[in-house]
Amino acid sequence: MIQLQIQQIQDKIKLAKERSAASANSVQVIAVTKQLSIEKTQTVIESGLLHLGENRPQSFLEKVEALDKKISWHFIGSLQTRKVRDVIDHINYLHSLDRMSLATEIQKRASQPVRCFIQVNVSGEESKHGLPMQEVQDFINAIKEMDRIVPVGFMTMAPLNASPEAIRIQFKTLRELRDDLIAEKVVGESFTELSMGMSDDYEIAVEEGATYVRIGTALVGSLKE
Numbered sequence: 001m002i003q004l005q006i007q008q009i010q011d012k013i014k015l016a017k018e019r020s021a022a023s024a025n026s027v028q029v030i031a032v033t034k035q036l037s038i039e040k041t042q043t044v045i046e047s048g049l050l051h052l053g054e055n056r057p058q059s060f061l062e063k064v065e066a067l068d069k070k071i072s073w074h075f076i077g078s079l080q081t082r083k084v085r086d087v088i089d090h091i092n093y094l095h096s097l098d099r100m101s102l103a104t105e106i107q108k109r110a111s112q113p114v115r116c117f118i119q120v121n122v123s124g125e126e127s128k129h130g131l132p133m134q135e136v137q138d139f140i141n142a143i144k145e146m147d148r149i150v151p152v153g154f155m156t157m158a159p160l161n162a163s164p165e166a167i168r169i170q171f172k173t174l175r176e177l178r179d180d181l182i183a184e185k186v187v188g189e190s191f192t193e194l195s196m197g198m199s200d201d202y203e204i205a206v207e208e209g210a211t212y213v214r215i216g217t218a219l220v221g222s223l224k225e
């Protein structure tokens with residue numbers, strides 16, 4: 001079982017919150033089960049983790065079909081436009097809204113509103129998914145009329161091999177962008193969430209105001225076959 005990992009991560013999150021300069025946000029752990037079989041994912045659910053993250057449409061759909069209906073499913077991978085039709089109505093939170101063509105397709109295919117994180121490429125690194133910082137505001141304005149898209153906040157991934165200091169600056173930059181856009185009324189008060197932090201950097205993310213952390217290896221890595 002993974003009770004020990006769960007406990008350790010919850011403890012570290014609690015301490016990180018106490019150190020945090022950001023307001024006393026609540027932090028939801030998403031267990032990233034993308035590398036686990038259906039059976040092992042079932043073990044995770046039995047450990048009490050009900051927010052699960054997946055990144056491939058095919059195995060996501062298989063798990064939705066096979067597993068408990070009370071799971072909150074977080075789709076965290078980049079989503080190809082042509083896959084939207086198959087998966088969108090099963091997604092509770094999409095973490096990778098990063099382009100207009102994807103928004104348009106969701107608006108067309110979803111039968112109910114979908115909570116979406118706008119994925120931002122804070123570092124400007126070329127190989128990564130996510131909207132460039134300077135395009136975020138126009139994008140938010142462009143999706144305003146889309147009633148199937150409920151923007152709940154921002155998501156980002158720190159670049160591989162970045163130093164802790166560099167990672168911190170990126171998380172902080174995203175929090176400040178959120179706060180600025182709320183202050184300028186570009187987004188509403190409900191645009192509160194920050195999905196940032198993975199196994200190696202979730203403590204930094206929580207210190208900088210993360211409200212969702214997406215943790216795979218450190219949490220469920222021991223279950224991998």
Ligand SMILES: *Cc1c(COP(=O)(O)O)cnc(C)c1O
Pocket residue numbers: 032034055076077157198199200214215216217218
């Ligand atoms: C795989 C993945 C994670 C989890 O990564 P770990 O380092 O295993 O915690 C988080 N977010 C996204 C988008 C991922 O693809």
